[in-house]
Amino acid sequence: MTGFAGLSLNQATVTKLEVAEAVDLCVRHDIPAIGLWREHVARAGLAASAAHVKAAGLQVSSLCRGGFFTHADPNARAAAIADNKAAIAEAAALGTDTLVLVSGGLVPGRRDIGLARRLIADAIAELVPVAQDHGVRLGVEALHPVFAADRCVISRLGEALDLAAQFPADAVGVVVDTYHVWWDASLLPDIARAGDRIVSYQVCDWILPLPADTLLGRGHVGDGHIDFPPITAAVAAAGYTGHIEVEIFNQTIWDAPPDETAATVTKRFPQIF
Amino acid sequence: MTGFAGLSLNQATVTKLEVAEAVDLCVRHDIPAIGLWREHVARAGLAASAAHVKAAGLQVSSLCRGGFFTHADPNARAAAIADNKAAIAEAAALGTDTLVLVSGGLVPGRRDIGLARRLIADAIAELVPVAQDHGVRLGVEALHPVFAADRCVISRLGEALDLAAQFPADAVGVVVDTYHVWWDASLLPDIARAGDRIVSYQVCDWILPLPADTLLGRGHVGDGHIDFPPITAAVAAAGYTGHIEVEIFNQTIWDAPPDETAATVTKRFPQIF
Numbered sequence: 001m002t003g004f005a006g007l008s009l010n011q012a013t014v015t016k017l018e019v020a021e022a023v024d025l026c027v028r029h030d031i032p033a034i035g036l037w038r039e040h041v042a043r044a045g046l047a048a049s050a051a052h053v054k055a056a057g058l059q060v061s062s063l064c065r066g067g068f069f070t071h072a073d074p075n076a077r078a079a080a081i082a083d084n085k086a087a088i089a090e091a092a093a094l095g096t097d098t099l100v101l102v103s104g105g106l107v108p109g110r111r112d113i114g115l116a117r118r119l120i121a122d123a124i125a126e127l128v129p130v131a132q133d134h135g136v137r138l139g140v141e142a143l144h145p146v147f148a149a150d151r152c153v154i155s156r157l158g159e160a161l162d163l164a165a166q167f168p169a170d171a172v173g174v175v176v177d178t179y180h181v182w183w184d185a186s187l188l189p190d191i192a193r194a195g196d197r198i199v200s201y202q203v204c205d206w207i208l209p210l211p212a213d214t215l216l217g218r219g220h221v222g223d224g225h226i227d228f229p230p231i232t233a234a235v236a237a238a239g240y241t242g243h244i245e246v247e248i249f250n251q252t253i254w255d256a257p258p259d260e261t262a263a264t265v266t267k268r269f270p271q272i273f
Numbered sequence: 274m275t276g277f278a279g280l281s282l283n284q285a286t287v288t289k290l291e292v293a294e295a296v297d298l299c300v301r302h303d304i305p306a307i308g309l310w311r312e313h314v315a316r317a318g319l320a321a322s323a324a325h326v327k328a329a330g331l332q333v334s335s336l337c338r339g340g341f342f343t344h345a346d347p348n349a350r351a352a353a354i355a356d357n358k359a360a361i362a363e364a365a366a367l368g369t370d371t372l373v374l375v376s377g378g379l380v381p382g383r384r385d386i387g388l389a390r391r392l393i394a395d396a397i398a399e400l401v402p403v404a405q406d407h408g409v410r411l412g413v414e415a416l417h418p419v420f421a422a423d424r425c426v427i428s429r430l431g432e433a434l435d436l437a438a439q440f441p442a443d444a445v446g447v448v449v450d451t452y453h454v455w456w457d458a459s460l461l462p463d464i465a466r467a468g469d470r471i472v473s474y475q476v477c478d479w480i481l482p483l484p485a486d487t488l489l490g491r492g493h494v495g496d497g498h499i500d501f502p503p504i505t506a507a508v509a510a511a512g513y514t515g516h517i518e519v520e521i522f523n524q525t526i527w528d529a530p531p532d533e534t535a536a537t538v539t540k541r542f543p544q545i546f
Binding site: 144148155182208225 | 379384385386390417418421423426428432455456457458481485487497498499500
């Protein structure tokens with residue numbers, strides 16, 4: 001695991017747990033970091049969440065998530081920008097320098113995918129000075145093309161990188177999530193090209209058959225079809241030294257006892273190297 | 274519609290019809306061409322299918338499909354090659370110069386996606402002389418990345434083109450299917466780059482929500498999120514002058530009266546321009 005800061009449990013993997021419970025779960029399983037979600041933090045309270053994480057001695061590897069910029073309506077657009085500014089401040093308050101962005105799908109009622117992409121670039125431009133003020137980097141996440149219409153028109157790491165490269169490296173980077181990008185023939189060269197723009201490395205497996213809700217078709221490392229070691233090696237070679245987040249959306253895993261999930265996550269973690 | 278040969282109904286859109294019924298449907302709706310499927314042709318008989326299409330005055334725009342090359346086992350691999358040679362001969366007998374390839378997913382039990390890609394290139398190399406002998410072009414189809422693990426590791430038009438470019442242009446081309454490639458930020462430049470390698474242009478729409486069986490999540494043109502006119506214009510500008518096939522996998526459409534489906538296909542067709 002040379003070079004990496006270690007394992008992080010993304011809270012979405014045990015989504016039924018509140019912040020304090022998820023933090024305690026990490027402590028019980030010697031997981032040194034956690035990726036937090038804004039909805040959970042809002043329920044627990046920002047200050048209380050930050051205090052609990054700090055008291056437990058945990059690192060916060062990222063905050064999920066900002067984004068959803070693709071509104072043509074000025075009011076909806078202004079609301080999205082305001083919400084993302086709040087998310088940046090929350091990330092700083094929680095002690096993480098990484099805010100993950102899910103940029104948004106097609107503009108409601110529109111088919112012009114170029115318009116959606118331009119709106120995303122314009123929104124990030126507005127957020128860059130705020131991110132820099134707070135010492136937080138925006139992590140543009142490429143989502144699997146199955147989500148292009150409704151969640152994120154940025155579908156490949158290379159595309160996320162081309163977008164990020166329009167902005168200063170201390171403000172905008174990219175997220176590498178194996179689930180979303182494993183299929184891409186250009187993945188390894190794109191990771192090399194990303195270099196120090198990589199702000200987060202997230203892992204989970206691609207399992208078949210897909211469930212009815214495609215969002216929930218992720219599996220524990222080793223349960224699916226992704227060849228992790230070449231991807232992990234490329235991320236390391238690119239110079240990424242942060243945590244590796246295990247983020248799994250899967251109803252069966254959500255319904256399992258969290259300690260069982262954390263034990264599986266920890267046990268499977270070596271398989272990504 | 275300048276430059277294109279006209280509409281073609283891919284038989285998969287009315288999959289419950291046998292060859293003769295699908296041909297008669299096209300005639301009733303003034304659809305000048307049909308894309309045939311091997312399973313249907315096998316049931317009806319190759320000679321009988323060819324005769325029925327010819328008697329009806331229809332063009333055959335393509336035969337679906339060859340491919341599924343990603344076997345490490347020598348016997349399975351030999352069987353796939355033999356089957357594809359038969360498919361080439363069937364295409365020629367049916368009077369079409371286009372055999373659509375769905376290349377295959379990951380090798381069974383293996384996660385090495387590079388291995389799958391090499392097996393595909395090697396298989397196509399074996400088929401090239403056979404294709405040339407029969408005057409048939411192999412159309413490498415990029416499938417949506419949601420099918421990368423189980424059906425086709427060739428996920429983008431650019432990747433299909435890089436593969437095709439390793440072989441003579443009279444033997445290997447690419448298929449542009451809007452459903453599979455609409456999300457790709459490099460789609461329009463890749464279509465321009467494809468030029469006379471484009472052997473088939475297939476259209477249907479990306480609809481949401483996805484059905485439980487992702488294979489069946491396609492819609493009539495206009496029912497979903499794809500911006501067709503820029504794609505059609507790019508295909509025309511690239512020099513493609515063949516038919517435009519409407520190919521829709523959708524249980525509701527399959528359960529609808531075929532004449533209703535054909536009427537909708539014909540009515541919606543102008544929306545792609």
